[in-house]
Amino acid sequence: MSGRIVGLIAAAVLAIVMTLAAFSILIDSRRTPAPQSTGVATVGGPFTLSGTEGQEVTEKDLLGKPSAVFFGFTFCPDVCPTTLFELASLMEQLGSDADRINFVFVSVDSGRDGPKEMKEYLGAFDDRIIGLTGTEEQIDVVTKAYKVYYARVPVEGGDYTMDHTASVLLMDSNGQFFGTMAYEEASDVMLAKLKRLIGEG
Template sequence: MSPRKLGALAGGIFAVVLAIVAIATMDRAPLGGPGQGSGTAAIGGPFTLTDEAGAKVTEADFLGKPTAIFFGFTFCPDVCPTTLFELSGLIDKLGPEADKLNYAFVSVDWERDGPEELASYTSSFDDRIRGLSGTEDEIETVTKAYRVYYKKVPTDDGEYTIDHTASVYLMDKDGRFVGTLAYGEAQDSMLEKLKRLIEGA
């Protein structure tokens, strides 16, 4: 196996471990509950990013409907395409109800991912998944607000991969955090969470 493939494999394994740690340590409110009450970690907040058309987007653009938001990057070898493929499948299973949710994919790779790259990447999945990019400062702001872990890791070929939180964050219609879809979680469980998120709206 080439050094690049070994690096990508190691990055993918580490991302899965991060997802498990994130779920084990994240303080979450019960899905369908009131959102962020006492004892619940503050996740979410103001941000400014750029969509696939080059337009500026803020957290206010996602209010009014619940949101499923995932952080990754287009060069991701496995976790990101797997997650977006699964999310596309869930959207399909929701049928017409799927339009009652927002879906966002935020790239943490500000050096390589811009509107054009995000548009090309998300076109492989459901067209309702909105790709968002930003400058280093903008990505720092949104990842801190959502308590997303990410770290650039050099690979042997002189390039880099990025280790990152592998969970999909679920926000209610008022922008309050209510839970996650874990990487590798059973599809039936994830589908039930999305249905409850819609019902709670």
């Protein structure tokens, strides 16, 4: 048998082997399930803050009921009072179903918002809203867990204001992210979202 024929046979055998190997890899890839995404954003997590009576509150205290969580501060000139007024109005529209949701206001201003200030401030909206505050370190922890932005912004006269995320975060009864309500979103849309949160969360 000539060397040319032997070479052709060897090349053919090699081609068959490579084809079988490729086919085997393709079959294995189809058998192996691809990594699945839950589609749920990683929002929420452990925190320790103080309630309006000075009591310790953690993320575990919110479990068992869905929650609508808003971050702001009591010296806020517009976004916070507007949002809290809207939440109070939605609570009124929900009637007794409002008690099936934790409405939570977390201050990002550790320098001016203590438990007493939070209690007085929230009394102007609805006393069922849970007010939480803490040290700068505690606020850093909870805002990072909930993927919330905030920053201290100096103003004239040596004072400061706070820039912060304006959305309301919706969490289910297990502390998992459910959705958001945008600032100045239509009231009927927000009401529908809360009803869905009650029904599904």
